[in-house]
Amino acid sequence: MRVPILKQGPFLIASVQSALTDEDLVQLRDDLTQMVGRHHSRGVIIDVTALDVMDSFAARTLRSMAATIKLKGAHSIIVGIQPEVAFAMVQLGLSLTGVSTALDLEDGLNLLSKQMKENQNGG
Amino acid sequence: MAGNGANAPVLSGNEIVIPIKSDVDVVIARQEGRRLASELGFNAGDITLIATAISEVARNIVNYAIRGEIVLGIVEELDKKGISIIAQDNGPGIKDIALAMQDGYSTSKGLGLGLPGSKRIVDEFEIASEIGKGTVVRMKKWKRQNINSRSWV
Amino acid sequence: MPEKKNSRNSKVKRTATDIQEAGDYARSLLEASLDPLVTISPEGKVTDVNEAVVKVTGILRKDLIGSDFSDYFTEPDKAREGYQRVFATGFVTDYPLTIRHKDGHVIEVLYNASVYRDVKGKVAGVFAAARDITAQKKTEAELAKTNAALQGQIEERRRAERAILELSTPVLQLREGLLILPIIGILDSQRARQLTEQLLNSIRDNRAKVAVVDITGVAAVDSKVANHLLQTAEAARLMGAIVILTGLSPEVAQSLVSIGVDLGRLITVGDLQGGIIEADRLLGFKVVHNQDDFTTRRV
Numbered sequence: 001m002r003v004p005i006l007k008q009g010p011f012l013i014a015s016v017q018s019a020l021t022d023e024d025l026v027q028l029r030d031d032l033t034q035m036v037g038r039h040h041s042r043g044v045i046i047d048v049t050a051l052d053v054m055d056s057f058a059a060r061t062l063r064s065m066a067a068t069i070k071l072k073g074a075h076s077i078i079v080g081i082q083p084e085v086a087f088a089m090v091q092l093g094l095s096l097t098g099v100s101t102a103l104d105l106e107d108g109l110n111l112l113s114k115q116m117k118e119n120q121n122g123g
Numbered sequence: 124m125a126g127n128g129a130n131a132p133v134l135s136g137n138e139i140v141i142p143i144k145s146d147v148d149v150v151i152a153r154q155e156g157r158r159l160a161s162e163l164g165f166n167a168g169d170i171t172l173i174a175t176a177i178s179e180v181a182r183n184i185v186n187y188a189i190r191g192e193i194v195l196g197i198v199e200e201l202d203k204k205g206i207s208i209i210a211q212d213n214g215p216g217i218k219d220i221a222l223a224m225q226d227g228y229s230t231s232k233g234l235g236l237g238l239p240g241s242k243r244i245v246d247e248f249e250i251a252s253e254i255g256k257g258t259v260v261r262m263k264k265w266k267r268q269n270i271n272s273r274s275w276v
Numbered sequence: 277m278p279e280k281k282n283s284r285n286s287k288v289k290r291t292a293t294d295i296q297e298a299g300d301y302a303r304s305l306l307e308a309s310l311d312p313l314v315t316i317s318p319e320g321k322v323t324d325v326n327e328a329v330v331k332v333t334g335i336l337r338k339d340l341i342g343s344d345f346s347d348y349f350t351e352p353d354k355a356r357e358g359y360q361r362v363f364a365t366g367f368v369t370d371y372p373l374t375i376r377h378k379d380g381h382v383i384e385v386l387y388n389a390s391v392y393r394d395v396k397g398k399v400a401g402v403f404a405a406a407r408d409i410t411a412q413k414k415t416e417a418e419l420a421k422t423n424a425a426l427q428g429q430i431e432e433r434r435r436a437e438r439a440i441l442e443l444s445t446p447v448l449q450l451r452e453g454l455l456i457l458p459i460i461g462i463l464d465s466q467r468a469r470q471l472t473e474q475l476l477n478s479i480r481d482n483r484a485k486v487a488v489v490d491i492t493g494v495a496a497v498d499s500k501v502a503n504h505l506l507q508t509a510e511a512a513r514l515m516g517a518i519v520i521l522t523g524l525s526p527e528v529a530q531s532l533v534s535i536g537v538d539l540g541r542l543i544t545v546g547d548l549q550g551g552i553i554e555a556d557r558l559l560g561f562k563v564v565h566n567q568d569d570f571t572t573r574r575v
Contacts, residue, residue: 022146055178056237083476086511092240102516
């Protein structure tokens with residue numbers, strides 16, 4: 001099922017569902033990349049609160065997603081990784097190197113806003 | 124055959140066979156695994172680990188073998204109970220199992236099949252592969268006897 | 277001729293006596309039996325009883341004879357079904373029923389019953405024998421009670437152990453966004469697991485951004501536990517929180533490094549106070565949750 005993407009000012013918010021297939025994830029990557037370009041978004045939040053399993057493919061794809069979006073000038077933040085999922089990822093040896101994380105949507109948006117302000121102030 | 128030792132699994136009761144053809148089936152397989160693990164009484168953390176291991180091996184079938192199946196079952200031994208996960212396919216087989224099992228936190232090492240990670244999170248792991256014939260991965264995870272039944276670690 | 281007549285008469289008299297004696301003998305056995313014995317007619321009426329039946333029901337023999345068999349049970353329908361089954365199939369074994377004595381008390385029994393036939397082979401009635409299992413049932417009930425009590429004790433024990441475990445790894449919220457976890461005592465694998473669960477759950481529940489884990493009071497830290505702490509810190513980062521480890525003595529740090537534990541990805545500060553200062557600093561600033569920002573501080 002296609003992941004819905006909402007535009008909130010300079011940011012894009014995508015909330016994935018638990019039954020996320022590989023195809024959905026790849027589609028999401030393409031959609032986000034396209035939309036960031038179209039709207040000149042400054043930040044992207046990918047909310048994985050509903051995701052019950054984060055395996056190596058998901059981790060790999062999220063990392064490449066963040067890298068691609070960065071090239072288009074936007075910062076990505078993954079939010080909503082649950083305690084059990086976080087621990088499973090770590091035990092599996094999955095890292096999200098180079099990807100920012102925050103607890104939830106609120107924290108993620110705060111983080112993006114702060115970073116945007118920093119960038120504006122030449123920080 | 125490489126692995127940390129497991130006899131042919133003794134499956135008691137019902138087996139769940141999930142045919143794997145596309146990435147949609149990967150999601151179904153891990154949801155079934157989640158359900159079975161929950162029925163068996165695994166804690167939340169172990170359920171997630173089991174679902175993740177299933178996701179990894181099921182995806183390998185889709186990516187490399189085109190077609191195969193995941194068989195889930197209950198195993199019992201003396202006084203412990205657990206879940207059995209078998210991933211089998213008639214794909215091209217893995218040429219270098221040692222390489223596939225090589226650990227690497229990035230995908231630069233190993234073949235990116237998610238096998239070393241899966242081996243880490245289950246209690247018993249076995250892999251057998253023959254070029255041109257196919258691959259079988261057998262995994263078992265036992266229920267932990269925990270004092271704190273609400274614990275998910 | 278009178279002699280012959282006499283001998284014939286005496287033979288007849290002897291046979292009649294034999295029959296009488298045989299009958300008396302059989303009767304005396306039935307009366308001596310401690311088990312209540314009854315015969316039931318096809319209409320369900322009691323046709324004969326022994327002394328034990330009088331005792332178990334508290335009813336006089338003359339009142340028992342001719343009355344309904346099912347009248348003397350707590351479940352009359354079940355009793356009726358019982359003898360009807362005997363008439364239908366020929367016998368019934370271990371059929372449970374409860375007899376009610378005239379004065380109100382009950383007796384649990386198991387019935388063995390079968391049909392008996394007259395000389396022509398026709399079914400004349402049901403012969404039923406009851407076995408008193410009151411004592412047996414009492415023992416069973418007591419056993420069940422003891423089991424339940426034991427089960428309850430086991431549950432209580434488990435609850436207490438859980439509580440102790442939780443108390444020994446408390447999570448304190450110092451201020452908004454800042455958690456402190458002081459660990460005292462032995463940090464084995466089980467406690468380490470407990471720690472991880474409580475830490476990660478607390479991060480979510482308290483929306484914490486920094487957690488200071490103090491192991492000043494921990495006796496020994498082996499590589500397994502150290503790795504577990506590392507994993508916990510990584511998992512916390514995935515949830516947007518930073519873990520600061522305090523109380524790691526230089527000696528322990530050195531020994532861990534020497535056996536290959538990579539502490540480089542963990543933030544460590546000498547003592548708890550220093551850790552809190554560092555936490556405030558991090559909270560005051562914009563926190564960049566990037567893998568590359570983790571550094572080890574000199575103790």
